[in-house]
Amino acid sequence: MDQYIILFDFQELVSSTLALLIAVFDFLSNLIGRLQAVINYVFESLPYNALNRLIVYMILIFFVSLIILLPTILISKLYLAYQKTRYNQIHVKYSQIIIDYLIGNKGVHDINDRDKLKSSRFHRNVMIDVLMAIDKAENKAVSDRIRALYLDLKLNQESIRKLDKFSWNKKIFGIRELSHMRVKSENQKIISFQQKNNDVLRIESQMGLIKLLPYVPFAFLDSQEKPFTVWEQINVFDLIRKNRIEIPEFHLWLEHWNDSVVMFCLDMIRILKQKQAAPKVLELIYHDNDYVKGKVIKTLIDLESYEAISKLKEIYYLEELPNQLNILRSIGQLKMESEINFLEDKLKSNEFKIRMEACKSIAKIGETGVARLNALSVNADEELKGIINHVLDPRI
Secondary structure (H helix, E strand, O other): OOOHHHHHHHHHHHHHHHHHHHHHHHHHHHHHHHHHHHHHHHHHHHOOHHHHHHHHHHHHHHHHHHHHHHHHHHHHHHHHHHHHHHHHHHHHHHHHHHHHHHHOOOOHHHOOHHHHHHHHHHHHHHHHHHHHHHHHOOOHHHHHHHHHHHHHHHHHHHHHHHHHOOOOHHHHHHHHHHHEEEEEEOOOHHHHHOOOOOHHHHHHHHHHHHHHHOOOOOHHHHHOOOOOOOHHHHHHHHHHHEEEEEOOOOOHHHOOOOOHHHHHHHHHHHHHHOOHHHHHHHHHHHHHHHHHHHHHHHHHHHHOOOHHHHHHHHHHHHOOHHHHHHHHHHHHHHOOHHHHHHHHHHHOOOHHHHHHHHHHHHHHHHHHHHHHHHHOOOOOOOHHHHHHHHHHHHOO
16 A cells, blocks of 8 residues: 555656646746747847847847856855855864863764764865864874874875865865874975975975974975075065974075075075074175175175175175175174275265265264264365265254
């Protein structure tokens, strides 16, 4: 008897589905017929020419596209909202599970939803986010337990899979997860991202390698072939500042063939006051790149390398104007009375900027420099008098 009832219900379902399909087909046929009638009426009302027909068809295409696009946008919005709600619910659930695990209420094998984690990529990604959010690396014991759980649940395989994705943002997620969890098995693949043209991917690989290679955190500089952009340098420096990363001797890369790497290392030597690097920096004083040479001059002075002054004076007449100004500025910064005569000689130059910089440097030397400028102003030409008055003006 039950079999007959089931068969009857099935036949009723099929017939109702067919009736619905027929109704939908009739509606669409009716709609197409009406549209065709409207088009025919428009064509009959308008003078016949190709332009009129093109305009009508374009309006029709736009209208149909709008009908298709609006439901698509609505459905996608609803789907995204659903995914966000689902993510938040699972995130809260897994957060509680991990907290129970960390405080000892649950063991590794007591964590439920293991089947979900195996079968659902969505669940695996939520769990990875939860582990990374809880692990702030403030407590080594907690961090070790989280990393052990990450490996036990085989979540590292999900992170590794992201490195092979075509999308660069997926690769970035993979790098962040593996570097955070100190999984070093994919170091070579992450190093290979250094040669990519995508700046964001290169920066993330650099950040990841600094975390993954704690004993040689700046080894990525050895293979840095692309220009090391200012944006990349800022990110690396920010990571140094925020994390307890062992600072290397940056003079080790001063002979690198990539000038952008050399300039970064000079900046690091200057900012971190690695005075022991001064002799190596001084060796770059004859570098072919004027920008590098400018960094060298600034670095030597910030390191208070008085030995460098004689070298800077030697190359002064061989340099272009920007580096000449750097040299004059550097001598003033060190406040060396012994160099007043050198600076005074530069006041004879025809170049206004050189005379201005030389005056500023003499004034920085102190009372001796100010007295010398006052004495020079007596017989100076009008331009030099104006410069001296400007430099000695107490309001400036």
